[in-house]
Amino acid sequence: MSDAAGADESDGGSTADTGPMRRSVEVEYWVIDEDGRLTEPGGLVDASAGVEREFVEPLLEIKTTPCESTAELREELFDRMGRVLRRADELGKGLVPLATPLYDGEIPDLGSERARIQDRVVGDRFEYVRHCAGTHVHVEQLSGREIDQLNVLTALDPAIALVNSSPYFGHEPLAAGARTSLYRWMAYEHLPRQGKLWPYADDTEEWAKRLERRYEAFVTEGVVAGCDRDAVEACFTPESAAWTPVKLRAEFETVEWRSADAALPSQVVRLADELVRIVERLEDAELRVGGEPAGVEDETVVLPTFKTVRNLVEEAVRDGLASDAVGSYLERMGFDVDAYEPLSAELRGSGALTEAEARQMRIDYADRLDGDVRRRGRARSDQAVGRD
Template identity: 65%
Template sequence: MLHGNVWHIGSPSPDARVVACGPTDRGCGEVTVSSHQSEPIRRSIEVEYWVIDDEGRLVEPGELLDASAGAEEEFVEPLIEIKTTPCETTAELRAELFERVGAVLRRADELDRGLVPLATPVYQDEIPERESERTHIQNAVVGEDFEYVRHCAGTHIHVEQQPGRAIDQLNAFIALDPALALVNSSPYFQGRRLAAGARSKLYRWMAYDDVPHQGRLWTYADDTDEWTRRLERRYEEFLTAATDAGVDRRAIASSFDPESAVWTPVQLREEFGTVEWRSPDTALPGQVVRLADDLAGVVERMRDAEVRIQGDGGRVDGEDIVLPEFDAVIGYVNAAIRDGLADPDLQAYLERMGFDVDAYEPVSPAIDSGRTISPEAARQLRLEQAERLERDVLQADPIRGD
């Protein structure tokens, strides 16, 4: 949510008029692009972890919130969020994230606590919320299905908007949404196997099933005006649903605005000057840093490449960024959620879009031990994954440069 993260997008220096294509294959035109294009592309990460005691039971973060800058509580009690500031390079981002997670882990060790990099707690009947007006309103709008959201831990990646290319960047991230499969980190919900990406299924197909415009992936946008109109429509729908549920309109306005009232996985964030990707599960820090680097790499190529929407194949290469038609993207997204990297067509798509699939090790296949899992086995699994996180961070190799 970037509370406290400062995204100051500098004013462009002398502009140049260049020919660039828009978000569709309808033709090209002149856009203003600044010398900002030669500057580093900043990116930041927010990652959530479950907090456990030494027996694998979920507990509140407590003193862990004071262990590092960027450590904050979440809307459910046993989650902690750790976020970075905007960083210009992969090395800088990796160093900051590892430093902050490491500080929390060292404090956790003193308190016999652990952090669990799993997208769901695997087996947990109920997860208590923290009291807040915002959460109260969400419960009123979503209803009983909001229970599904309480079982989800994820990663948000922000990448700085490029002047004149914000919509191309937004559309590219929509097309890259199937890359969520690269870090699927739990197939289980309440002890039963749900999907390779259980968290994504909980969010998109279960929690927001009755309000799909709020939680599912939106189609490509033609321009920022269209994006703004979408936000305004969704906000009005949200206001109507909340007031119909008995929430005072002033309370809604004090907790939400058009940008913060939607949970679609890819968002143009005017407040921060970024495009935000909210789909990935929580995962090991090295994996989410790699993912952020891959997204920034696509944006880097965008500076000199034409972006167009065509067909159902998609590709990112030195000259072109070709995004598949949206229906094809949804097909890849569904495969990413249901089967993950076990789907060969999805693997091939991600490779064409510039990802080194073999460099990722999603946890879901490794911990998938059958259709159900017991509470005792779930607690043991949390302990094992907490140890894995600790090894990844505290025993990491020296930080490599970009």
């Protein structure tokens, strides 16, 4: 997945001491033609700022700059989405907000040196990664509380259940959160520490040591797989060679939550808003790790043991919000669980798909995304009229 942060168009800032805690998002969407077949983005890349190719051919990434409020984030994301969708109408294309492409075959990549190395290191299992589209949320680092932020976002990893958007790998159902299963567990099975959720960290020095160990292991695996060491080291850094779902990003001075599936823009904005609001509590609250019961209170944020988090993540992947344990935990941590309607839950009863059914499903969900963005546009117009 792409390691470029949404801070590419402006300075990400260093602390939240002098204002709101800034946030940005990156969300990936599958591109289809009018018949529902996967296709390259083509001219969609030039439709707006913040739009880029991903490492596989039919995937497009749309990102925002760091924003000081949810309203600003929503405005920018929907504006960029609207520009891309208008260009898509002209070109006979659509964007699919599902975490997997419902495609029963290999997904070609763009042939970069970076992808070639990963392909050699991970082997045949790297094909699983090519079937994954996700959402990344960047939260501005709070000076002196960076590790606390990292640990809170680690504890919030079960929130993947709120936006699970595809149960499919190819045409077959796999789990409520198929992408997480593919990306974390199946792709990196023989390099589990590269892709799985890492335990809580004690301080930034420990985090840096973890990154360095994972980098050294990755470089070694690359050399063993027949890659040139200089080429591996030129393409990867300690920060970019680990695909753990929650990361301190020194380059952008953010904590990056890479856990969520691709989803409808309205779902992405809601999730980012709630993540930031929970993390912002660290400005005034004490953090306790391993306490019971876990939850967010007025003066304290209590995190469960990492073992508990890991168990809840497994339930979130397998059952999504159908798990009472996951739902009640997320409520205690501050999420409005009832406000979410994960797309994956709509698809879980569909069973195995034919190719024709998969193409139609892509078209249907591209229409859902288009409607999600258009509703936001109509709401803005209504607000403007009301001000007049």
